[in-house]
Amino acid sequence: MSFLSIENATKSFGGLKAVNDVSFTVEQGEIVGLLGPNGSGKTTLLNLVSGALPATSGRIALEGHALTGKRPDLIARAGVARTFQLVRILPSLTLEENVMIPAVFGTVAHWGAAAEAVAREALETVGLTDAGRRAGDLTYIDQKRLELARALAAEPRLLLLDEWLAGLNPTELAEGIALIRSLRETGITIVMVEHILEAVRALCPRCVVMNSGTLIADGATEKVLSDPHVIAAYLGEVEDA
Amino acid sequence: MLLTTLILGLVLGGTYALLALGLTIQYGIARIMNLAYGELTLLAGFALVALFKGLGLPPLAALLLIAPAGYALGWVLYAVMMRPLVARSGGTGRLEVDSILATFGLLFLLQGIMLVLFGANFTSISYLDRGVDILGVSVALNRLIAFGICVVVGGALTLALTRSRWGLVMRAVALTPGSAPLVGIDVNRIARQGFALGTALAATGGASIAMYQTFSATDGVVFTMRALIIVIMGGVGNVTGALIAGFALGLVETFVATAIDPGLTLAATFAIFLAVLLWRPQGLFGRA
């Protein structure tokens, strides 16, 4: 039984099939890259896994327990955490309060000093200091770090990253890659949607590729990246001369 | 008896449909949840009565004055009150809460003005209330005229929104206000037009209702409530849905009033609302 199994997942919006019969599995501790051109359904697939959107059909299971059809808070408590493509932090709360939330309302349900300790540890991992600041005052890169800290404070078993490395300058990118690499040691399973090939090559031994809602490749990263179908999906078909 | 209910219900439903049209446009295009909608309707009603009793102006002629006046009032309200809120919200969901609160205040303001100007008593005019025979049912001529106005205006609006370029622009803003500027649409201007159009429709509806119904300055909440429920039932921003839902509500209310009790019409409306909420909150015709 795989750690995360996605079987024939489909999501339709009226006539449009944003996710069309996608199936793949992820083993515990793997870091898998989820690639594909814009509009291929990657974020929608993540939304299906995290429960942000209900699936039209198909089955998504974590260690055999079905996630499909469950409310997002139940999925979160099953050990799934995520970041969002457009950063969602809570501006009126402090950094510590922001990060504390999943620690308080997650499976382990810490409170008081224990929750604060978890929050502070997560903040340290991502490199944020001064936990008493208001989150609304943060810079963009720090907001991203805050969101990752919040996801980590949930002590998740499955981490979903939605283009977390986007919009970073080269120094920040290197730091970001190092940070995700360091998470590997905790045994956490990661599915990351990413466009930056340098990061994908550095972090993901395996990739799955989507195009227009369907899965077109699933395998070792270098093999997938040189697959002509994948290249065609990103660059368009090359006409024979 | 069933035929009477059917015909009277449809006639009433026509007015309700028109009423809801204005609100669905205001919410769908301008993103303003206007809780003072009923008061705007009543203002028009009072204006009609005042023009009729004071100047002897026939209601149909008064309507030609009231509808544009409603548009102008909506234009001013948007520019002065709503635009600053839109700017302040920066495209977040904050606008909905702000517009709810601001129009809640506006509701009291308008109601206060009407109470001062017209008092709290019931008002009505007696105009063309002889009966007309429709399929064996006697319907008051003024109700039929009101119904006719609603059908004409509602039909014209639906056509305009679906067939004209102006309508296309309106619908674009309603669907994706974020992308509209990318294709050169001035969202602020369209939102203002939408809001003003909504007020004009409210005014038309109010003036039509005043032709045959008694009303008072405190009836606003019930009018707004009905319009809101029709908008939800039809799907927000869905013009055809609002029309159908309006007719449906008119039928249900007339049925309840004749077969059960006239005092339970609001309860019936709420019951329908509850049913929609529990079963299909995006509206009977809305997209999931």
Next chain:
Amino acid sequence: MTRFLPAPALALLAALPLWLSDYGLGLMIGMVTYVTLASAWALFSGHTRYVSLATVAFYGTGAYTVAVLNEALPYPLVLLCAGGIGAAMALVVGLSTLRLAGVYFVIFTFGLAELVRQLITWYEVNVTGTLGRYIFLDVTAKGIYWQMLGLGALTIGLTAWIHRHRLGLALRVIGDDEVVAAHSGINLARTKLIAFTLSATIITLAGAIASPRWVYVEPSIVFNPTVSFLTVIMALLGGANRLWGPLLGAVPLFLLFEWLSVDFPDTYPIFLGLLFIGVVFAFPNGVLAGVESLRHRLKERRA
């Protein structure tokens, strides 16, 4: 320092009736009632930003319950019934709307008072045949004042406790971003339902406690829309998401309302409407938040 202020202040307020005239006591009852209403309103709507416009639906229900039951049951039992009915109403509203987007909740509460008023009127006219009812209770004005003071203190105390409890954090998160809240493990519907039911029950009890002042009660008297209106503007003005915000808004606005309704009996709704709009524009987060950000800016300038 501020932590030790409430207790002696409360004692002082409790002792007030010994020195006040009848008029003064009546004024204090009104003020404490609105402090309670505004604080109870803010308990739910302040943080979650789900605006409830149904305050008087619950307040009036509480009063009407007393009107119906005051000769049939002992007073404490009547209060219990009122609270129970308020909670039941809240559950109906909450279960049907709090699982959906906020606007449905607002719409439902908007028409609720009118619905309840019409239902009660219909029932009284057609089934029981008694439209007006009398409250002949042995409760003095002082008694009402002390009960309301107790309820108000309880409400503010409850709010303070919730702030320090998980529920308070959950409500604040829900108010900021429901998607994040759900993805962090918060059960949205249940959290909102609990807070709303608490809020509504307190408001219903306030109506029940205040009702003996009326003696003669009719649906159109107890379901006065101005109550819903004043509650919201008071909480907004002071700061709906601060502990003392509703109180700070209620006190001056209540006095203003008293003065306006006496000196301008016909035109005061116009003033109130303008004031309400003004508050929405000038103090969107309440006066307390405004003062806080001013202090913050002054501190930064000094640094």
